[in-house]
Amino acid sequence: MSALSKITGVLPALVTPFDENENFDEGRMRAIVDFLIGRGVDGLYVTGSTGEAFMMSPEERKRVLEVVTDEVKGRVPVIAHIGAISTHLSIDLARHAEKVGADALSSVPPFYWGFSQDQVVSYYTDITASTGLPMCAYNVPLAGLFGFDMIKRLAEIPGVEGIKYTAPTHHDIMRVKAEIGSDFVIYSGADEMAMSGLAFGADGIIGSFYNTIPEIYLALYAAVKAGDMAEAKALQEVGNAVIFFTLPRNPIAAIKRSMAWQGADAGYCRKPFGNFYSAAEEESLKAEFRAFKAERGLTGVNFLDAI
Template sequence: MNYNMEKFKNITVALNTPFKESGEVDLEKTRELVNYLYNKGIKSLYVCGSTGEGFLLDNEERKSVVEAVCEEVKDKMTIIVHVGCASTKHSCELAKHAGECGAHATSAVPSVYYRLGEESVYTHWSEITKASDLPFFIYNIPQLTGFNLSDGLLRKMCENEKVKGVKCSSDPAHDIGRYKAIGGDDFLVFNGPDEQYLAGRMMGADAGIGGTYAGMPELYLKLEDLIRRNEYDKAKKLQAIMLDYVYRMCSFGSLYGCVKSLIKLDGLDIGIPRLPFLPVSSEDDKLVQLHKDIKNTIEETKCW
């Protein structure tokens, strides 16, 4: 199958899922959030993944989010839908739905909770690819799933013409180089760990998908611009600043709560995370200072 893979080579925001005070998914705020990011220059979204609290949503909620996003963006943005579930049946249901909604790709972690062998994971992912005609990106995040994508399994998965890349969220940057070497030039690898975006791109990542991107999208866009212009001294300087911001976001004990409150300070209230994730107050002095620092860096780097 021939796919246009160039449209995936972007700063891809892992989209947060907005909630109402009642705890229900807020589809109107979802639409507003999509436009908020688009107006900042973001062209790609990863929907219902870890950052989107996908595993805290039931399948009907996940479908409603995908429908709202796809209806809102139309042809303006590239949409990757995470369809991973513990059940292969439910994952396939979501993959089929993503295709029907007009999404551009699907992605999935291996089946969670159960510690499955490679043959089970291979079957799980392979069945998902059969559920739609969309390209599929493996999502490797062993620190959460307990399963680490091996070279052998990747080679086997690459025999499937719909498997077009890996979202590599494992910690070692050299995993990106290994996966890229196995997949080849046309095989996409997304950098997952936000704190090493520059290192990931240097190791061969074609783009990135991250959970802190929505908290400072302008800085990730600037970092990518510097990389493409081969201005690595400036890129290293900016990555160091952003590394501090990522650590500060994580220091609140609730990354998703922190990012949602940063967005609120920027003028868009998308609610708080769903339990068991905890909220972070937008009035917290440390958060307010972080927001100010991010804004100052955005202004300082505009002329870079």
């Protein structure tokens, strides 16, 4: 059994709280970690896309991970995203992640320059050779999607034990399990397709909205595991309603505000992301969500019930 296979369930792609001046807010981060663990999440995925990793310096990324692992204190597994364009930088972040107690690594492929498949394979090979932690590759449109043949190549690298699969081609999840092996771990990364990913064989789900509506996705995960697909579908519909309403409204900033309404103030985003700085802007967002809740007749969504 791979080390990564012990990390399953619902894992928020953790937000990173910044204060009004765009500085990392350690106090808010500690409160968020406790909030999510208290809600019952199964692990945390740190400094990924939702965590605004590419808005931060390497030193800041390290500090965020240090604070998270210190606050978690082994209560749930922590996957540290250490992706960068430079192998040298990613190895530095990977070694630091191992030193501070992360349980696994994850990385987008190197992007921007259009690296060849051989160069991408070399990137993952070099990183996994640098630590003893398992690696979860990250298949995401923002950094370039892997085809099935590429996933097979990555799976042959010692230490690459799974993939975060954020693509709509969920038939490949089933194919990966069949052709690469059932112990190659797959995390479904599209929040709006969590039910589908799990139904096709994903071992867990990693996503942005699990920061603010974890109760919906924890119940969805349990329903799929229990074989109650009608309940899972109903929960996915609730999740999707929230997601598609939020996406046009500065989504990461809106997620952070909706966490605050539940007692876990997640601060602000770094520019050029938008924010809701003033009380009037935030009240306007609340009013939109209240109207949305009433129109859809939604119940059991914590942050909507809180406003």
